Amino acid sequence: MRETQVLVIGGSLIGLTSSLLLSSLGVEHILVDRRPNTSDHPRARLYDRRTLELLRRFGIHGDVEATGIGDLWTRQNRWIESLAGNHIAAVPTESFQMAPADYSPSIPVMGAQDMIEATLWKAAREQPNADVRFYTSAEDLTQDADGCSATLIDRESGEGEPIRAQYVVAADGVHSATRDQIGCPLDENSFDFHLQDILFHADLSRWTGDRVGGLIFIMTSYGMGVYQPMDGATRWRVQLPGWDPERGNLTLEEAHAYIVEAVGVDASELEVDIESIRPWNFIAGLTEHFSNGRVFLVGDAAHAFIPTGGMGSNTGFSGTHNLCWKLAYVLQGHAPASLLDTYEQEHRPIAQRRVRLSIENSGLAGAIGQAHLTGGDMAQAEFNCHQYGSYEGMIMAYEYQSALCQVDQEPPPLVENEHRDFIPVVRGGRRAPHAWLDPHRTISTLDWFGTDYVVMLCQGDHDGWQAAVDDYRNRNFPIRIEHMRHATNTPYADSEAVLVRPDGVVAAHTRPSDPRTPAELLEQYLPLN
Ligand SMILES: Cc1cc2nc3c(=O)[nH]c(=O)nc-3n(C[C@H](O)[C@H](O)[C@H](O)COP(=O)(O)OP(=O)(O)OC[C@H]3O[C@@H](n4cnc5c(N)ncnc54)[C@H](O)[C@@H]3O)c2cc1C
Known part of the structure; x- marks a missing residue:
């Protein structure tokens, strides 16, 4: 029987990213996806700054950025009667804007999931520790005290291969069968709201003009739909809301008629080439537990979002970033298995808050349409909707809480709006904050993180830190020192040493006046076996 350290079920955004993380951490694994190829009908479009910081680690951020629709399109969401009709409202979306910020080496990307999945897939397959198999499904998952068993079905030949893995990472999506197999049901908010998603090609520049936007909401006879630029040129997606699933999928003729209605012109004026039509519906919630025994749920398998606000995959990226180094440390004998419990402890509150926000955002976007139709307070509706696309605080400043991280008694710096x-x-x-390490602004402090614990030495007792770190290195624990030579004018200016986890999260930090010795601090915050 084939044995592997980890079986990853699902090869979409979060499965492929899990594979890249495991590869980079030296974990041998198999990834399977039952589809013949990566996605051909994109869902997610917004990849936030924190996600791009993660992708930077694999050197693929440039390819991902190249798929984006650019700065101009992503500055605001718009509401208009139809593409050719009257303007209703515009709300800034600072967190969608494909623009640099001094606190990060990365920019967010609004692009298309099919392009990004293809980039992830190509990178994942090239890694030495990964066996990436598409058109292969994982079935009959069971587990015992020592590992997990499953059968991998080659869908082309129909042949099954029994497999044994020490752990399973299930990235098998919102309808995850793994979730049911391990008895962790989705605690779902039930919405009976169905949509049809139409992907098409057309030159709409005559009607959009300079009324560009990351999302362009329009009023239609079905309710409030939304136009979404996929490449900032001629590839578009439009969503038809309030669809009755009993009717099956839209026909090509119906889809065409809807596109024409939503542009607001005569059919003869518009040339449209429809690429695909897909149904989907609102689902939002979290699973009761993110794991059971040796099986861990990540991405939509663990938490499902309404797409408003673009948080679904981004929360999946941060979740698997949290999990994969812990799996590696346990598998490699550096840390006890209890380290894996901190995945749920740390990640659940973050996901929980965002699921709630995604539901709220959907109402706030709809309220602008309502205000337009009923003559309501538009200025207030626009103001309320700011949280939809302006949330740097939410994605950059969340704080994990577990025994792995120091709890700071001082309050965080005061900001006017914690979400924004x-x-x-x-x-x-x-x-851990970003700072450039070279005058050409090519190397970031974030580039230090990934596999080892890192002690960033900023000032103070270098010899004491070196001795303490050497002690753990001699015990084969993956830890090293990096010297922060130009800490002045960076967020590290007051720090003596900052202990950073492999996922770039601060475990602990000291100032020169701190009474704790380096050895004491490492003893408390390293997840030692
Ligand atoms: C319209 C829409 C717009 C969205 N926009 C955004 C956005 O802008 N930003 C954002 O962050 N998120 C967005 N999302 C959410 C985002 O698409 C999902 O969060 C993301 O795709 C989840 O990725 P995943 O890898 O967890 O799961 P999925 O993408 O659902 O992938 C699951 C994979 O598992 C495979 N699989 C399932 N069972 C098995 C099995 N037994 N064996 C082998 N393979 C299996 C499937 O084939 C599939 O490829 C949007 C969603 C929708 C519907």
Whole structure:
């Protein structure tokens, strides 16, 4: 029987990213996806700044950025009667904007899932520790105290291969069968709201003109639909809301008629080439548990979102970023299996908050349409909707809480709006801040993180830190020192040493006046076996 360290079920955004993370951490694994190829009908479009920081680690951020629709399109969401009709409202979307920020080496990308999945797939297959198999499904998953068993079905030949894995990472999506197999049902908010998603090619520039937007909401006879630029040129997606699933999928003729209605012109004026039509419906919620025994749920298998706000895959990226290094450390004998419990402890509150926000956002976007139709308070509706696309605080400043991270007693820096505003700061449980390390601004402090624990030495007792770190290195624990030579004018200016986890999260930090010795601090915050 084939044995592997980890079986990854699902090869979409989060499965492929899990594979890249496991490869980079030296974990041998098999990834299977039952589809013959990566996605041909994109769902997710917005990849936030934190996700791009993660992809930077694999050197594929440039390819992903190249698929984006650019700065101009992503500055705001718009509401108009139809593409050719009257303007209703525009709301800034700072967190969608494909523009640099001084606190990150990365920019968010609004692009198309099919392009990004293809980039992830190509990179994942090239890694030495990965066996990436498409058109292969994982069936009959069971587990015992020592590992997991499953059968991998080659869907072309129909042949099954029994497999044994020490752990399973299930990235098998919102309808995850793994979730049911391990008895972790989705605690779902039930919506009876169905949509049809139409992907098409057309030159709409005559009607959009300079009324560009990452999302362009329009009023239609079905309700409020939304136009979504896929490449900032001629590839578009439009969503038809309130569809009755009993009717089956839209026909090509119906889809064409809807596109024409939503542009607001005569059919003869519009040339449209429809690529695909897909149904989907609102589902939002979290599973009761993110794991059972040796099986871990990631991405939509663990938490499902309404797409409003673009948080679904981004939360999946951060979740598997949290999990994969822990799996590697346990498999490689550096840490006890209890380290894996901190995945749910740390990630659940973040996911929970975002699921709630995604539901709220859907109402806020709809309220602008309502205000237009009923003559309501448009200025208030626009103001309320700011949270939809302006949330740097939410994605950059969340704080993990577990025994792995120091709890800071001082409050974080005061901001006007915690959801929207972000001030980088060194705090236990938060992302370690970015600072450029070279005058050409090519190497970031974030590039230090990935596999080892890192002690960033900023000032103070270098010899003491070196001795403490050497002690753990001699015991084969993956830890090293990096020297922060130009900490002045960075968020590290007051720090003596900052202990950073492999996922770039601050475990602990000291100032020169701190009474704790380096050895004490490492003893407390390293997840030692
Ligand atoms: C219209 C829409 C717009 C969205 N926009 C955004 C956005 O802008 N930003 C954002 O972050 N998120 C967005 N999302 C959410 C995003 O698409 C999902 O969060 C993301 O695709 C989840 O990725 P995943 O890898 O967890 O699961 P999925 O993409 O659902 O992939 C699951 C994979 O598992 C495979 N699989 C299932 N069972 C098996 C099995 N037994 N064996 C082998 N393979 C199996 C499937 O074939 C599939 O490829 C949007 C969603 C929708 C519907």
